[in-house]
Amino acid sequence: MLPLAELHVHVEGTLEADLLVRLARRNGVPLPSDDPAELTARYADFADLQAFLDVYYANLAVLRTEEDFHDLAAAYLSRAAAAGVRRAEVFCDPQTHVRNGVPLEAVFRGLGAAFAEARAAGMSADLVVCFLRDLGGDAAVDLLRRALPHREHFIGVGLDSAEVGHPPALFREAYEMAAAEGLHRVAHAGEEGGPEYVREALDVLGVERVDHGNRALEDPDLVARLRDERVPLTVCPLSNVALKGVPRIEDHPLPRMLELGLVATVNSDDPAYFGGYVDDVVAAVRTALGVSDDDLAVLARNSFAAAFADDADRSRWLGEVDAWRAAPPR
Numbered sequence: 001m002l003p004l005a006e007l008h009v010h011v012e013g014t015l016e017a018d019l020l021v022r023l024a025r026r027n028g029v030p031l032p033s034d035d036p037a038e039l040t041a042r043y044a045d046f047a048d049l050q051a052f053l054d055v056y057y058a059n060l061a062v063l064r065t066e067e068d069f070h071d072l073a074a075a076y077l078s079r080a081a082a083a084g085v086r087r088a089e090v091f092c093d094p095q096t097h098v099r100n101g102v103p104l105e106a107v108f109r110g111l112g113a114a115f116a117e118a119r120a121a122g123m124s125a126d127l128v129v130c131f132l133r134d135l136g137g138d139a140a141v142d143l144l145r146r147a148l149p150h151r152e153h154f155i156g157v158g159l160d161s162a163e164v165g166h167p168p169a170l171f172r173e174a175y176e177m178a179a180a181e182g183l184h185r186v187a188h189a190g191e192e193g194g195p196e197y198v199r200e201a202l203d204v205l206g207v208e209r210v211d212h213g214n215r216a217l218e219d220p221d222l223v224a225r226l227r228d229e230r231v232p233l234t235v236c237p238l239s240n241v242a243l244k245g246v247p248r249i250e251d252h253p254l255p256r257m258l259e260l261g262l263v264a265t266v267n268s269d270d271p272a273y274f275g276g277y278v279d280d281v282v283a284a285v286r287t288a289l290g291v292s293d294d295d296l297a298v299l300a301r302n303s304f305a306a307a308f309a310d311d312a313d314r315s316r317w318l319g320e321v322d323a324w325r326a327a328p329p330r
């Protein structure tokens, strides 16, 4: 199994249909069906990002208690460990849960308990709090203010949800606050929005990585900048196909990103909805895109280089990639 860091996964997007049904029963929340297979079948065809987000947010009504958040994160972290993930930097969307009437404390304590268990089992894992861009800049500042008393539970901030019409510059103040607090900064950009969203995330928000970044490829000057400044892109091939940014996995630009010298990494995004965890993503790019073992090792090294981890852990993990490359297990 290829060892890697997963840097782009939404904990809410790991809500598998069987856990969804279990939590709905536990909390008395109605669902359109109580058959996990039927619910999963509905995830097979999303017209675009918004069509997915509508289902994703609706399902999150089942998350009510600290225990629910624990169970959600614990399921992901153990599945990720089995997928070869040594380091997980996991997004969460607290505004969704607050909107559903859940206290912020229950979200952080529940997720935090699962992260503590994963660390005790030898995995490295941290949380990144995302702002929902469709709720605007003032709501992001308000969330960050309310999240700061729980600062020990997260290492950075991100920006997600509906991209087009909600450009990065709207979030300048929240990102300035985050920087002043010593938090890491990332943002989704260039998933559906154009290259100007990627540029703005770099210039206005000061992001250290770009989540997705696919549409940066439309702008050669931006590509040169991303390459020269070694800005990592957290690429999500199965997600891009599921949300119709790319017609088929065979058409995915990942090989081109590598040829261009971009610091691309591979990630699952919302594995419960898009056809698999990061080991499934690796298998797909290997078989459908013909990514070589050399390039898989590059993707894994990129992931550890891009991780917000300490240098001792990073060099141990890079050694594991070298060992994998020397004798790739089939």
Ligand code: ADE
Binding pocket: 010, 013, 049, 160, 161, 162, 188, 191, 239, 269, 270
């Ligand atoms: N929230 C969860 N998954 C997302 C994605 N792929 N893009 C934007 N926001 C998201």
Ligand code: ZN
Binding pocket: 008, 009, 010, 160, 188, 211, 269
């Ligand atoms: Zn995402």
